[in-house]
Amino acid sequence: MKKKPNFWKSLRFRIMMILIFLGIVPSVIAARMVVTSYQTQAMENQIANLRTQCDILCNLLIKENYMNDSSSPAINGKLELLSNIYSGRILLVDRDFKIIKDTFRIDEGRTLLSSDVLKCFKGESEAIYTRKNNILELVIPVSSPEVKQLQGVMLFTVNSNEIIRTAQQMEQRALVIIGFIAILTIIVAYLTAAGLMKPFARVTKSIEDLTDGYHEGEISVSDYTETELITDAFNKLLSRMKVLDESRQEFVSNVSHELKTPMTSMKVLADSLVGQSGVPEELYQEFLQDITAEIDRENKIITDLLSLVKMDKKVAGMHIVHQNINELLEEILKRLKPIANQRMIKLYLESFRTVEADIDEVKLTLAISNLVENGIKYNVDEGWVRVTLDADHQYFYVTVADSGMGIPEDSLERIFERFYRVDKSHSREIGGTGLGLSITRSTIAMHHGTVSVISKEGEGTTFSVRIPLSYIP
Ligand SMILES: Nc1ncnc2c1ncn2[C@@H]1O[C@H](COP(=O)(O)OP(=O)(O)OP(=O)(O)O)[C@@H](O)[C@H]1O
Ligand SMILES: [Mg+2]
The missing domain is CATH 1.10.287.130 (Signal transduction histidine kinase, dimerisation/phosphotransfer (DHp) domain)
Known part of the structure; x- marks a missing residue:
């Protein structure tokens, strides 16, 4: 049964997610930035306007001596008008901290001793702006440049509800736009991801068709380097x-x-x-x-x-022992001597040094015996087989050379194949199955070693074996 692909784990889904992220996040950030900067700008403008209005008013108050006599209907009218325009409240405090004017008419006659007012009287600050929630409060000293003396303090509280409301409206509109962008991005991302992944889908389809047997031979999807x-x-x-x-x-x-x-x-x-x-x-x-x-x-x-x-199944476990290889080779040659003697073939063993290694005695004996046996079998009468042994710090080397008939060049590659024999009729007469060399190669491979051959027809053959001195399972 076909496995259903998991969409959430697919590359397509990830590409989609990346595209959506790249589309939506910047628009959200941009909208947020626009709304915030509008709000800050609007607030600053409001403060600047208020400040100008208040400065004009202060000059008028000084000129008309309003702080000592607050009965001027013209100024009272102006104060009312200003507080109405900004939907705010204006308080005027005289030098005795008495409220001489409240446009809300609640606190007139009372004493006001807030810290901002005190600060103003001490001359510590020229104007103080504080913002609590949506309320902006300005505390401004009432004085004129000519008469250096402070006549009183003006408190102007204004709420910024209008600005906040506009910002909120902007935010709502931005949200709608972002929603549109999000839907658009999702559609575009879905289609783009699908398009990008198409060649990979084609690779899968080609492989499936091949498995189902719709077409034969090779597959090719060269759209991307990766698919290729x-x-x-x-x-x-x-x-x-x-x-x-x-x-x-x-x-x-x-x-x-x-x-x-x-x-x-x-x-x-x-x-x-x-x-x-x-x-x-x-x-x-x-x-x-x-x-x-x-x-x-x-x-x-x-x-x-x-x-x-x-050996193919690897069930034949290796029985590794530390063994003297010189003795092992001597033993092999001794056993094969009678067969060699029948055809007056001489066996030589040449050891360049004493070699000890970790090997499976039975398997290695089988492998080397096959080589020497071949050397005898495919030899001429009165010929010779020479076995040499050498080693370095990592490997030991065994060569089996003979003076026999040699192997034709085009067969050299194939002699390790199962049942392969160079000359079927001749080999049959000699009596082989063609399995000897494949057994030899498998056993040497199990020792993590290698075997190679060089040969010249009519002159002889040399097999070279290389096996590590210590066995690593
Ligand atoms: N030393 C050699 N000189 C010439 N030909 C060889 C030599 N060793 C192997 N061959 C060729 O390679 C073939 C394969 O060798 P292999 O040992 O696998 O099989 P075999 O000797 O025919 O049979 P088996 O070893 O199973 O009794 C041989 O039939 C022979 O033709
Ligand atoms: Mg053989």
């Missing part, structure tokens, strides 16, 4: 898988073929015995010997296959 890299990597993986699949198929057909051949021989031999009557005993003997040989061969193939499978 992904498809290239995918194609590489695909071709590797194809190679693996081919080699698996070849392996299976090889196995069946190899297992069938001894069976066919046995059947032919047995049939010929069954089909004849009065067969002489010598013939029976001979045929049965042949049948036994075929059974041995079948057995060897199965045993080799099993050890290869085991």
Whole structure:
């Protein structure tokens, strides 16, 4: 079943979020800034206006001597008018701190001793502005430049409700605009993100089509460098898988073929015995010997296959021991000497130093034996096989060289493949399964080592093995 993609975790969603953020946040900040700067500016203007009005009024108060006689109807009218215009309240305090005029007519005749008023009388400040909530309060000394003496103090309280209300209206309008921008940004972000992600969707679709078998071969989405890299990597993986699949198929057909051949021989031999009557005993003997040989061969193939499978599955655990390699090689050569002697082939062992290493004795013996055995098998009569051992501080090196028939250049690459034999008929006569070298390579790989080969047809072959002295699992 297809997995449903998680939208919240998708790159598309993240791109969308970034675009929305970039669209909305700046407009919110801009709107906030406009409203605040309007408010500050409006307040400053209000103060400046008030100040001018108050200065004019103060001059008039001095001129008309209002602080001593507050009965002037003209000035009273002006005071009322001014406080009405600004929807504020004007208080005039004389030198005895008595309120001689209150445009609200509440506190007239009372004494006012606020700190701002005292400050003004002391001459500490020219004018004081205080803002509490929406109320602006100005405290201004009533004096004239000519008569240096202070006649009183004027208190003008005004509320800034108008400014605040306008700012709030502006804010509401800004909110509506931001809402529009937000909706627009979301739509644009959604479409842009979808557009940007399209090539990636195409990559997925191509891979899915390939999996479902709609089309064969490679995929290519070259819209972005990234998609190109992904498809290239995918194609590489695909071709590797194809190679693996081919080699698996070849392996299976090889196995069946190899297992069938001894069976066919046995059947032919047995049939010929069954089909004849009065067969002489010598013939029976001979045929049965042949049948036994075929059974041995079948057995060897199965045993080799099993050890290869085991190594593939890595179930064959490594039994690492610290071992003298010189002795190990001597032991191998001693065991193979009788076979070499049959064809008068000489075996030499050349050790440049004493080498001790962490190895799996059974597996390494098998690997090196296969090499030496090949050296003997594919040699000329009275030839030689030379095994050398050397080491440095990190690896030990074993070479197996022979004076044999050599391997043609085009086969060199393939001799490590399972069942590969250079000359099938000849090898069969010599009696191999073609599994020896693949077992050798697998076991050496399990030791984290390498094996390579150089060869010249008609002159001989040299296998070189390199294995680390200490085993790291
Ligand atoms: N030293 C060598 N000289 C020449 N040819 C070699 C040598 N070693 C290997 N070969 C070639 O490589 C082929 C593969 O070798 P490998 O050891 O895998 O299989 P085999 O010897 O045929 O069978 P097995 O080792 O399983 O009994 C051999 O059949 C042979 O043709
Ligand atoms: Mg072999």
